[in-house]
Amino acid sequence: MNKRAVGLGTAPRATLVSWIHHHRQAASSSLLRALRLPVATGLTWLVVGIALALPASLLVILQNIETVTSDMRSPARFSILLEGNVSLTDAQDVSNRIQSRVDVRDVTLIPQDQALARFAADTGLVGLLDSIPENPLPHTLLVNPLDSVESEGLSQLAMALKAVKGVDQVVFDTLWQARLAGVLQAGRRLVMGIGLLMMMGAVLILANTIRLAIDARRDEIVVIKLIGANDAYARRPFLYTGLWSGFGGGLLGAIMVGVFFIYLSEPVNQLLQLYSSDQRFTGLGIMGVLNMMLLGGFLGLFSAWHAATSQLRELEPR
Amino acid sequence: MIEFNRVSKRYADHDALRDVSLTIGTGEMVFLTGHSGAGKTTFLRLLMLLERASMGTLRVDGRDTARIKGRNIGRYRSEFGIVFQDHQLLYDRSVLENVALPLEIAGFRPRDIQRRTRAALDKVGLLGREKANPAVLSGGEQQRLGIARAVVARPRFLIADEPTGNLDPQLSAEIMGLFEAFNRVGVTVIVASHDLALISRLKHRIVTLKLGRLVGGSGL
Numbered sequence: 043m044n045k046r047a048v049g050l051g052t053a054p055r056a057t058l059v060s061w062i063h064h065h066r067q068a069a070s071s072s073l074l075r076a077l078r079l080p081v082a083t084g085l086t087w088l089v090v091g092i093a094l095a096l097p098a099s100l101l102v103i104l105q106n107i108e109t110v111t112s113d114m115r116s117p118a119r120f121s122i123l124l125e126g127n128v129s130l131t132d133a134q135d136v137s138n139r140i141q142s143r144v145d146v147r148d149v150t151l152i153p154q155d156q157a158l159a160r161f162a163a164d165t166g167l168v169g170l171l172d173s174i175p176e177n178p179l180p181h182t183l184l185v186n187p188l189d190s191v192e193s194e195g196l197s198q199l200a201m202a203l204k205a206v207k208g209v210d211q212v213v214f215d216t217l218w219q220a221r222l223a224g225v226l227q228a229g230r231r232l233v234m235g236i237g238l239l240m241m242m243g244a245v246l247i248l249a250n251t252i253r254l255a256i257d258a259r260r261d262e263i264v265v266i267k268l269i270g271a272n273d274a275y276a277r278r279p280f281l282y283t284g285l286w287s288g289f290g291g292g293l294l295g296a297i298m299v300g301v302f303f304i305y306l307s308e309p310v311n312q313l314l315q316l317y318s319s320d321q322r323f324t325g326l327g328i329m330g331v332l333n334m335m336l337l338g339g340f341l342g343l344f345s346a347w348h349a350a351t352s353q354l355r356e357l358e359p360r
Numbered sequence: 361m362i363e364f365n366r367v368s369k370r371y372a373d374h375d376a377l378r379d380v381s382l383t384i385g386t387g388e389m390v391f392l393t394g395h396s397g398a399g400k401t402t403f404l405r406l407l408m409l410l411e412r413a414s415m416g417t418l419r420v421d422g423r424d425t426a427r428i429k430g431r432n433i434g435r436y437r438s439e440f441g442i443v444f445q446d447h448q449l450l451y452d453r454s455v456l457e458n459v460a461l462p463l464e465i466a467g468f469r470p471r472d473i474q475r476r477t478r479a480a481l482d483k484v485g486l487l488g489r490e491k492a493n494p495a496v497l498s499g500g501e502q503q504r505l506g507i508a509r510a511v512v513a514r515p516r517f518l519i520a521d522e523p524t525g526n527l528d529p530q531l532s533a534e535i536m537g538l539f540e541a542f543n544r545v546g547v548t549v550i551v552a553s554h555d556l557a558l559i560s561r562l563k564h565r566i567v568t569l570k571l572g573r574l575v576g577g578s579g580l
Contacts (some may be wrong), residue, residue, distance in 0.1 A: 060467040067464075265448050268408070269509070270438030271465045272431045359410050 064278065072282035076290075083290070086251050090291020090341070093244035094334055095298040097237030102299065102326060104229050110314065110321045111222055118196055118220075120203060121213040122183040128208045130154075133181035136208045140183065145191050145199055150184040157182055180210060193220035241341060248287055248345035252280050256353050268359040273351070280350040281343060288342020292335035299326050299334075361386050362407065362517070362548070367416035369402050369572075376402040378572040379416070384550065386421075386516075389543040391559040392552040394569035400552040403569065404521050407550070408440060409433050421516075438466050441510030441547075443520035447502045449494040455481070455505055456490035462513040480512040484538060500531040507535065511542055518542055520551045524558065532558055 076083045122140075124133055130153055141149045152160075157179045161167075187199055197220065204212045214220075256263065263276050303325035310323040326334070362384040369377040377399045384390050392400050405411045406418055409425060418425045420436075428436050441462070449458050459480055463473040481487045484504040486497075494502055503523060510518055520539065524532035536551075536558065543549045553559055559566060568576035 059469050060464070063470050064464060262450050262452070265450060266461060266465065267434070268410075268437065268442060268448070269462050269465065270434050270440075270513075272434035274431075275434075275465055359408075 064275070068278040069282045069285075072279050073286050076283065076286050083287070086247065086287050087290035087294045089247050090244045090287060090338055091294030091298055093240040093247075094292055094295035094338055095302075097233055097240055098295060098299050098326065098330070098334055099302055100229075100233045100236065102303070102324075102330070104226065104233060106310075106321075106323055107229075108226055109324075111226075118187055118191070118214070120183075120185040120187070120200065122185060122203055122209055123211040123213070124181045124183065124208050125210040126180050128181060130181060132208055133183070136206060137183055139206065140185055140203065143199075143202070145188055145195060147186045147188050149186075152182040152184065154179045154181050193223040196220055241337075244288075244291065244338075244341050245345045248284055248291075248342050249349040251287060252284055252346045252349040253353060255280060255283055256350060256357070260357060263354065263357050264359045267357070273354045276354050276357075277347075277350040281346045284342035284344075284346025284349075285339050286342070288338035288340065288345075289335050290338070291342070292338025293331075295338065296326060296331040296334040299330075361419075361421060362550075363417075363419040364403075364406075365417045365419070367406065367413045367418055369399075369406060369411060370414040375572050377406070377413075377569075380569075380572075380574050381416075382567060382574060384548065386548055387543070387546045389540065389549040389564040390551070391562070391564055391566045392550060392569065393554055393556060393559060393566055395554065397571070398569040399572040400554075400569055401521060402572075404519055404550070404552055407517075407519065408437060408442065434465075438462065438513065439516045441513070441515035441518045443503070443506050443510045443518070443523045445522040445525040447494075447506045449502060449505060449509075451493065451495050453494075454490065455486060455492050455494060455497070458494060458505060459508045459512050462509060466513050468513075476512055480508040483511070483541070484508045499526055500534070503527060503531070503535055504538070507538055511547070514547075516548060518547050518549045520549075520553075522553055523551065524553065524555060529558070536562060 124136060128136070133151055133153070137149045137151045140146055154177050158177050161179065185203065187196060191199065196214065200212050200214050203209060266276055303323070307323045307325070314321055314323070362382075364380050364382040367377055367380045368375060380399075380403070392403060394400055402411065406413055406425075407420070409428060412426065420439075425436070450461070453461075456477055459477045460473050463476055468476070478487060478490070481490060484507055486501065486504055486508060489497070489501070494505055497505060503526075507520075507523075510520075518539065523539075524535050527535065532555065539549050539551060540562065551559070566576070567574065
């Protein structure tokens with residue numbers, strides 16, 4: 043029998059240097075492979091780009107609407123008309139009770155005489171009002187809620203104020219703001235829903251792309267597994283294929299959104315000027331572009347991981 | 361050391377191996393022979409964990425292979441160099457990249473990969489063809505490339521399944537000479553071949569299988 047082999051056996055596996063080397067190699071070969079198939083790669087990027095561009099566009103439009111409408115908003119304020127038989131002392135008492143609420147910033151009492159005088163001054167009907175024997179106006183409270191109170195809180199506050207003894211009527215001039223906030227909230231959820239559906243579509247498309255890529259390299263995978271590669275090694279190039287597809291799709295999506303906003307910005311800015319608004323229609327910005335690319339990359343990686351893990355497990359040498 | 365102890369492999373319609381007991385010592389060179397369907401390939405597939413024995417135990421260096429599972433299979437296989445009759449080369453990679461593959465999988469450093477790959481190509485006479493695509497090589501060169509890839513990571517075991525099946529007698533003798541050269545430096549070599557004329561000329565143990573049974577050469 044021959045002597046035992048000297049220096050044989052396996053090398054230290056997965057050293058950091060070799061691990062990094064293989065990652066670099068897998069990343070560059072996956073990218074080159076994708077660039078060598080420009081039509082197939084372009085179509086994948088386009089589909090992923092559209093899937094990301096639609097919700098991104100809606101989101102940016104929504105953000106612009108929020109910015110513009112916030113410019114138009116005035117702080118929410120309630121006008122409370124007290125019942126006619128409430129005395130000034132009782133009105134002060136009601137004012138103090140409302141002031142003690144945690145969601146109220148301040149309360150201003152306008153006595154009925156002062157209200158009448160202001161009304162007379164504003165309308166120029168001084169003589170006519172003097173001829174009326176009794177002041178027809180009630181004591182009025184102006185209630186400013188805390189800034190942190192949002193639409194639902196404002197509705198609850200209105201109901202609570204209406205229930206206070208001595209209160210006849212609660213007028214909430216900024217009800218439209220609450221409604222707008224509600225519409226915007228619904229809009230945000232709609233965008234999230236559409237976004238999730240589109241992202242699911244992108245994940246399915248990317249996963250299918252990876253499955254096809256694995257199928258095309260089935261023989262190679264069998265050979266490398268036969269000579270000792272584990273699933274992680276065999277999976278690595280496909281993870282990078284997914285990552286590049288996602289990055290590319292994200293970049294293409296960001297370009298689509300950019301072109302769309304350039305097309306839209308001029309008429310929208312003119313419209314805003316007509317409303318004397320200082321706001322300008324804004325697009326994604328650098329961070330938005332980066333976020334889209336990162337999201338695309340994450341979706342690509344996620345899709346590739348799932349597709350490759352399940353498929354490679356079944357792909358054993360026979 | 362490789363120990364087959366009463367190993368059987370049963371498929372749905374037939375027995376590929378029946379009650380095979382055999383020991384192959386470390387650093388030995390063994391020829392596995394027999395007609396088509398004798399069980400030579402099944403023997404090698406069990407060794408490579410491409411199949412599992414239906415009965416009996418198979419130990420490699422004392423390890424019961426039935427207990428090797430999951431990610432450890434890759435590590436186990438990397439201790440073997442395999443030479444296929446149909447070469448199993450990757451035709452979208454160069455000669456150099458094909459040979460480098462086992463080293464990359466085993467986690468060698470890039471500079472060691474370069475050095476060892478060139479050394480392996482030198483041993484099989486393919487130095488200077490590093491950048492060529494395997495598809496442009498002749499049958500004999502492709503087989504030598506397959507051998508270079510099999511031995512580049514200095515495996516403990518070298519397994520070849522009909523490595524000279526498609527080659528003329530002169531090239532076949534050349535390939536066998538390479539196996540003997542690797543065996544001389546301590547690699548355990550197992551060659552499955554039905555070319556009795558060729559293997560009988562070489563002075564190594566011949567193990568004969570017939571219809572899945574061991575009929576000759578079981579002892580050391």
